[in-house]
Each structure stands twice: as structure tokens, then as C-alpha cells.
Amino acid sequence: MEAFYRQVDEGRFESLPPTAGPWSPHAQHAGPPAALLARAMEMHEPRADMRLADVRLDILGPIPLAPLHVEVEVLRAGRSMELLQASASADGRPLAIARAWRIVRAPEDFPSLTGHRAAGPGAVPDTEVTDDERYLRMPGAHEDGYLRAVEWRIVEGGVGTGGTTVAWGRQRIPLLAGEVPTPWQRTLVLADSGGGITLTVDPRRHTYINCDLHVALDRDPDGEWIRMSSQALASPGHGGTVHTTLADGHGDLGTGLQTMVAQNARG
Template sequence: MDAFYRQLGDRSFDSLRSTAGPWSPHAQHAGPPAALLARAMERHEPAPDTRLADVRLDILGPIPVAPLEIDVEVLRGGRSMQLLQATASASGRPVAIARAWRIVRAPQDFPRLTGGRPATVDAVPEAPDQPHLDMPGAHTDGYLKAIEWRIVAGGVGTGGTAVAWGRQLVELVEGEEPTGWQRALVLADSGGGITLTVDPRRHTYINCDLHVALDRDPEGEWVRMDSRALATPGHGGTVHTTLADVRGELGTGLQTMVATDVRS
């Protein structure tokens, strides 16, 4: 299967069919564009001994499976912390904006603070017979085919919780090895997918943003997600995800969900 993107120029990328989300072959899943914007911020005027600390993506509308232009600017400069903003545009129209804090790395002798985290996480399970998410009525010849999942507990249709290991099966940008942050973001937006419990023929439960904060850079190709979906009638919903790699927990993800009835 193709990579998610093919680079066309310094700022331009062709969105390939693997970016297509589960609800339309013409609209992208938000994971790949989140990672593409993080890639741009990682590469913008890089400073030694710094790292991305968090990435906040705001989805301005359906992100088309079409060429994207990426622009980056520094909103706040400094030696210890910088606030960056990256914008993805399609046909001259902004479709997604991401902001990230890039901070100086903690010194090696800084005290270790664990905050009560478990010392280890479960191992990646054996490969299942069905390695892809099975979502009712979904478009499967895109993002869903580009991601392998190994469910530990819960999952689609089981009550709004899921613990799962996932990995992308394709490159983010053709010819490149993804960074840890890029791998995490490709997966993190799937919190609402792996916990999907509402009937998509009757209700929509779609996020308008994604906020991921990691206190440690991810290692390896596998990302573990411990996700729980919440919704309150008359109000709205959120999906909370604890992210981990094979070394253990490393951060959190949060999605604000728009919960509506399907229009007839």
C-alpha cells in the first residue's frame, strides 16, 4: 500500500489514498495530517537538544484527499521553549492548524518523577486473524488498511473502552522513516475509533481536535492506546487516551467529540 503522502515540493504534499478515513474515500483520517504537521514543526529551524512536548491539532473541516500546502511559523521564540504553528491548506483554504511547544530537553541528572505510573505495560499480543479495525459501514481501502491493531481489551462495539497496540504499515512521507512523534500522532487520533460503540447509521461521534502531550519521545513502531469514550446527553463527549510504547507509558491524548444524530 502507498505511503500516506508523497512530497511534491518544499511545502507541498500529495495526499495518497491511504489517508482516506473510515467515513469517506474523499476525506482524510486526522491522524496522518496531524503527523504531517508535526513533521513540519520538528524540521522548522531545528535547535539542538530540544524536543516537541505537545501537539494540539484543530480540524477546520473535512480534510480532502488532495494536495496539501504546509506553512510553519514561530509564535513565541526563546532558548528554553518555542511555540510553533503549522497550517495545512488545500486549494488555498486552511483545513487544519496545529500548535506545538518545542522545549529544551531535561538534563540527564534531572530527578525521575513517576507520578504513580505502572512500571511496565503488557506486551504486544500475537497477531490476530483480523489485524484491521472492523467498523460498521466504514470505508476500508484507506487508513483502516494502513494500520494494524492488536486488541488487548474492549474495542469497537464493546462499551466505549479499548486497550490496543497499533502500528502504521506505511510510511508517513514516501521514502522516509517516521519519527516517534509522527508514529504516535498517526495512531492517537484513533481513540474515538477503537472505542466506537454508537451506531454510525444513527449517531455521529466525531472529533474536532486532538491534543497529545508526551513527557518522553516514543520508541519503536508500536503504540499502545488505553482509551475511554465519554458522552453526556444534551452536552457532548470526550475521548481520553493513555499512550505507551514497549518501555511503558509516555503521555496522554484528548479528543473533543461532536455527538449528534445522523440527519435523514
């Protein structure tokens, strides 16, 4: 595996096989596109005194393994906060839109506000694991794409164990060939997996797929491992959500939210 994408021109990216999601070798997992659009916003007229604070991705339909054209615009400029928007399309068809607030960094002497956060998440488990245990396994899933590009250490729960999971994950390959992923890019590659690591419904009988991803970080993560504490919720007759608390080795750093479309599988 080389990378998730290869840049072929300004604003144009080749989608490589590791972007393929678990349900089809022809459709991308939303994590890599989310990170790709965040990269575009990070690189658009950057300022050293500002950082991305949140990223909201809206998925307009299945994202094919096809060349993606990425565009960025500023919706609201300002000295202390800016609203950016990035879009991805293929053959002129819009596929995903992301918006992000870029805000001025808090002063180093600003008071620390911790809310109800626990003391710390602990360390990445260093127990020996087999190759199969490093990756998520799902019934009927395509395993040669994204599922093999991300490595996991399950702390609690897991696929098929009740809808709550605590796990450490890291991407095994760069977002773009020859580039080191930024903290935000690493986070987004993983954060869309909240619905995957908590998967409990049988995908052959029920579909539980997100139409968006919203991640807010009050602190940039440190290191390549991201800890996710995720819970899947579904209300019959209504819908579902997946809530994720994100952390690194220093402690909690933000939250992720996915809106889930819960349906019976079509026979």
C-alpha cells in the first residue's frame, strides 16, 4: 500500500485502492476524503497563528474510486475566525462538501477548562497481536482497502459486541504519497470509523451508514495513535447516531458525531 491518494495536478487527486470502504471495492470509506478536504483547507492561505477547530463533512452520495477534483473557498474571512469550504467532485458530479472554522490560537496563558474529562486515557496497549487482530473484521466486508490501511488496538468492546467500543487506531499509510499527515488529517482518517468499530447489526439484514461526519477538537492531537471511545445509538422508527470521544496519550481532545441512516437491507 502506497498511500490513499496521489496528486496528479493542482486540485486533482487519483484515488488509490486503500480508499475503498468495507462495503464495496468501488466506493470510498469517508475517512480519507474527509482528510483530503481538510488538507485542502489547511493549505489554503494558512496563518501560523490560526488552526482548524472543527470539520463537518456532508457526504452527497457514494464516493467512487475515481480521480477527485478538490476546490476551496472562503465563506467568511476574519482576523480571529474564518469559515472555509472544500468540495470534492468526479466528472463534474459533486460528491462531498466539508466546512471548517479556522480560529486564532488561544494564548498560552489562557485558563485551562477541563469540564468532566477523566484524568487520562492510558497508553496504547503494547500486547502482541497477530496480523488478523490488527485490522477490523466485518461480516461480508471488502478487506483489501481501508480496513487494511488502518491498524487498531481494541481496549473494550469491538465489532459485534453491543455497540460500544474503546480502541486506539492509526493509519498505516500516508494520505498522499510522500507527505506526512497532519494531526487533523490523522484524526479524520480514523474518526469516520466510529460506526465501524461499534458495528453490531448484521449488515446482511440491516444497513447503518452515516451521511455526515462532524469533528471538533479543542486541541491538536499528538502522535500517530488516536483513541476513540464510541457508542452507536438507534431509535426504531426514527434514526441513529454514533458519538465518539477522541483522545491521544495526553488525554481527551475532542468529539466526533455521525448521523446514521438506519434501514433494513434490501433483499
